Amino acid sequence: MQVAVIGAGYVGLVTAAGLASLGHQVALAEADASRLLALESGEVPIYENGLVELVKWGRDAGRLTYHASNPEAVKGAELVLLCLPTPAGVDGRADLSYVRGVIDELALALDPKARFVIKSTVPPGTAVELNKRLANLGSDAAVISHPEFLREGSAVHDFLHPDRIVIGAHDEADVKAVASLYDSLATEMIATDPTSAEMVKYASNSYLAARLTFANTLANLCEAVGADIVDVLDGVGLDHRIGPHFLKPGPGYGGSCFPKDTLALIGVAEDAGYDFRLLKAVIDADDEQRRRVADKVKLAAGGGLRGRKVAVWGVAFKAGTDDVRESPASRIARLLVSDGADVVAYDPEGRDPDLRHVDSALEAVEGADVLLVATEWPEFSRVDLTEVARRMRGYRVVDARNLLDPRLVRKAGLDYLGLGRPKA
Numbered sequence: 001m002q003v004a005v006i007g008a009g010y011v012g013l014v015t016a017a018g019l020a021s022l023g024h025q026v027a028l029a030e031a032d033a034s035r036l037l038a039l040e041s042g043e044v045p046i047y048e049n050g051l052v053e054l055v056k057w058g059r060d061a062g063r064l065t066y067h068a069s070n071p072e073a074v075k076g077a078e079l080v081l082l083c084l085p086t087p088a089g090v091d092g093r094a095d096l097s098y099v100r101g102v103i104d105e106l107a108l109a110l111d112p113k114a115r116f117v118i119k120s121t122v123p124p125g126t127a128v129e130l131n132k133r134l135a136n137l138g139s140d141a142a143v144i145s146h147p148e149f150l151r152e153g154s155a156v157h158d159f160l161h162p163d164r165i166v167i168g169a170h171d172e173a174d175v176k177a178v179a180s181l182y183d184s185l186a187t188e189m190i191a192t193d194p195t196s197a198e199m200v201k202y203a204s205n206s207y208l209a210a211r212l213t214f215a216n217t218l219a220n221l222c223e224a225v226g227a228d229i230v231d232v233l234d235g236v237g238l239d240h241r242i243g244p245h246f247l248k249p250g251p252g253y254g255g256s257c258f259p260k261d262t263l264a265l266i267g268v269a270e271d272a273g274y275d276f277r278l279l280k281a282v283i284d285a286d287d288e289q290r291r292r293v294a295d296k297v298k299l300a301a302g303g304g305l306r307g308r309k310v311a312v313w314g315v316a317f318k319a320g321t322d323d324v325r326e327s328p329a330s331r332i333a334r335l336l337v338s339d340g341a342d343v344v345a346y347d348p349e350g351r352d353p354d355l356r357h358v359d360s361a362l363e364a365v366e367g368a369d370v371l372l373v374a375t376e377w378p379e380f381s382r383v384d385l386t387e388v389a390r391r392m393r394g395y396r397v398v399d400a401r402n403l404l405d406p407r408l409v410r411k412a413g414l415d416y417l418g419l420g421r422p423k424a
């Protein structure tokens with residue numbers, strides 16, 4: 001099928017290259033001239049496992065073309081997938097100006113019978129609103145909701161092996177048109193109305209954020225009563241109604257989605273006259289988690305951070321990505337700086353321009369009073385801990401990801417402070 005993808009961000013680029021690999025002819029439009037130039041010169045401006053190969057394959061096969069102009073990209077397309085940012089706007093509500101702007105621009109440029117497909121995360125009711133907007137502009141193009149569930153770091157894998165495909169449309173033919181994109185993938189498909197499809201996305205992200213926050217706050221309680229969160233969650237996760245996934249305690253959730261989507265859903269609820277207190281409590285507890293980790297480092301440094309050197313392993317919001325947007329790791333590192341610490345960071349991929357970075361994990365611990373493990377990069381668990389102990393001035397390790405083996409850390413002569421783990 002001939003499709004257009006508008007927006008070459010994480011979602012757009014992965015979706016475009018993924019659809020090309022499934023045999024579709026994809027025209028990808030990008031408004032940012034320098035990003036487009038990078039793409040055209042063969043670069044892939046995102047660190048994402050397998051994406052370089054997928055993009056190259058699409059380009060070499062002539063199935064993936066790049067365009068500066070949206071109207072040019074949609075020529076001949078049966079489906080126009082909008083993969084545009086919906087950042088947090090006023091009061092945390094999703095800012096739909098990019099989506100509305102492109103709808104306005106393309107309303108009369110689409111081929112007859114072409115359909116809009118909304119991949120961006122948008123509040124429930126948006127597809128219906130966009131349909132009315134199109135009607136006012138003289139277009140009867142359908143607007144189908146088709147939310148995206150890709151995770152950064154494993155987006156290509158997630159595209160090719162989705163847990164489910166959700167399509168929200170009122171018309172059977174619209175559902176079929178979108179479903180036919182994935183004929184070659186064996187996966188569950190949910191067809192529903194557009195507003196419910198939009199809600200699936202917010203509900204999934206908010207549930208995951210709440211589940212994770214439950215694990216984080218339970219870790220705090222385990223610490224207080226002397227239980228080991230790792231064993232506790234192993235026991236909890238074996239209940240098949242609960243399952244083991246997404247229960248790893250950490251410094252709080254980050255990235256471009258959870259913080260934005262949880263806030264947006266509270267806005268949606270408020271607008272609908274519902275006080276979503278449970279989700280508000282999740283956001284509060286998540287905020288507190290960063291401060292708790294920073295306080296743990298402070299305590300490990302002897303109660304104050306002025307004149308103390310803290311090595312921070314990891315600034316990316318999670319392992320497997322270079323993304324530092326809303327990263328708890330870099331938020332905590334900044335909190336430490338504002339508390340007076342001399343912070344030296346190392347991350348294999350991520351860079352926070354406001355922090356001092358070095359080129360290796362061992363370089364970071366040179367003369368450090370405390371080591372903070374803030375992102376769960378596997379390479380951190382392979383660092384020679386005896387060498388870490390030799391290079392550090394202090395001896396305390398705060399592991400905000402429960403990544404290291406406490407026995408090995410202690411064997412190296414260091415003090416281990418995890419999240420929700422018993423002392424020695």
Ligand code: UGA
Nearest residue numbers: 148149150151152246247248250252253254255257317318
């Ligand atoms: C999330 C969702 O998982 C995707 O399904 C969704 O498509 C995406 O948002 C989006 O809306 O675009 P992502 O932001 O890439 O994906 O990150 P996750 O892997 O879900 O992690 C979110 C946060 O939770 C990270 O800060 C991560 O470190 C944290 N986390 C996750 C934990 O601390 N422990 C866990 O066990 C799992």
